[in-house]
Amino acid sequence: MKLDPQSGKLSPLDRQRDEAWIGGPGIGGFFGGSNIGWIDNSTIYFQSEATGYSHIYTLNVNSGDKKFLTAGKYEVQTLQLSNDKKSFYFTANMEHPGITHFYRIPVTGGTFVKLTSMRGGNEVSLSPDEKWLAIRHSTSNRPWELYLQENKAGAKAEKITSSSSAEFDSYKWQEPEVLSFKNRHGSDVYARVYKPENPAPSKPAVVFVHGAGYLQNVHYWWSQYFREYMFNNLLADLGYTVIDIDYTASSGYGRDHRTGIYRHMGGKDLSDHVDGVKLLIDKYDVNPKNVGIYGGSYGGFMTLMGLFNEPNVFKSGAALRSVTDWAHYN
Incomplete structure (x- = not known):
């Protein structure tokens, strides 16, 4: 809103509306964290899901002219204005939903510059003088480490920490196969598959369901579900095929995916897992009679929904710290 101090009148500059709820990276909502600020005395910047994905916009408060700087x-x-207010620094999953990089773009728009190059997850902090990048980087089978890099494209990132133990490093942790499949509604759903070197004769499979709902776990960086990641490795060692799905309502995939369970939790999110089991049967030769499911919190809720509503698909399950009464959930 724009306030005229002389008349006291308010006039709208931009309006964001959603049939489900306002949210997304840098926009706010339940998790907070809106990115909005001034570039100069007449221009503000903010993020919006107007196109279905969270992008950077600038708006002249005098003329009302709005301009998008990123699209796709x-x-x-993440979004940060440079010290001289001539550039934005931002993190985006531009190359793949499960890969993040750090970029720079002029505040007037134009060509962006990719500053990081390591595949996986890159969480970047700028030095106060903006000459250096502190990069927290990981891959799907290597935990987070700290790297230091000059703030320029093509510069080499120097690793400055080694956090894992020799015992941890001695185990051959899997890099799960990352893939996508079409669900029954025609949408792309991403998944990770842990494949056993020696499948058990009964060809069993386990479906892991991440919690929170709005969270991303199919990616090329170290999972915040590191215990479950290690357990899934154990299951694969024991001959199980394991699938981990970023079902409808997971983060990282834009507005439609984010709000796809509006007023129907246990609908599309559950059917995505049923469709994922079909993928395991068709592509990985899993025995449909030997499929189990497990997860915690929202994943526990999904486990119970699977066992009660799809008993022909899920023959066993473990619902950990599950949500069972949404009326009293807070």
């Missing part, structure tokens, strides 16, 4: 089927996940 990816999300801008």
Whole structure:
């Protein structure tokens, strides 16, 4: 809103509306964290899901002219204005939903510059003088480490920490196969598959369901579900095929995916897992009679929904710290 101090009148500059709820990276909502600020005395910047994905916009408060600086089927996940207010620094999953990089773009728009190059997850902090990048980087089978890099494209990132133990490093942790499949509604759903070197004769499978709902776990960086990641490795060692799905309502995939369970939790999110089991049967030769499911919190809720509503698909399950009464959930 724009306030005229002489008349006291308010006039709208931009309006964001959603049939489900306002949210997304840098926009706010339940998790907070809106990115909005001034570039100069007449221009503000903010993020919006107007196109279905969270992107960077500038708006002249005098003329009302609005301009988008980024566009496409990816999300801008962090945003920072440079000290001289001539550039934006931002993190986005531009190359793949499960890969993040750090970029720079002029505040007037134009060509962006990719500053990081390591594949996986890159969480970047700028030095106060903006000459250096502190990069927290990981891959799907290597935990987070700290790197230091000059603030320029093509510069080499120097690793400055080694956090894992020799015992941890001695185990051959899997890099799960990352893939996508079409669900029954025609949408792309991403998944990770842990494949056993020696499948058990009964060809069993386990479906892991991440919690929170709005969270991303199919990616090329170290999972915040590291215990479950290690357990899934154990299951694969024991001959199980394991699938981990970013079902409808997971983060990282834009507005439609984010709000796809509006007023129907246990609908599309559950059917995505049923469709994922079909993928396991068709592509990985899993025995449909030997499929189990497990997860915690929202994943526990999904486990119970699967066992009660799809008993022909899920023959066993473990619902950990599950949500069972949404009326009293807070």
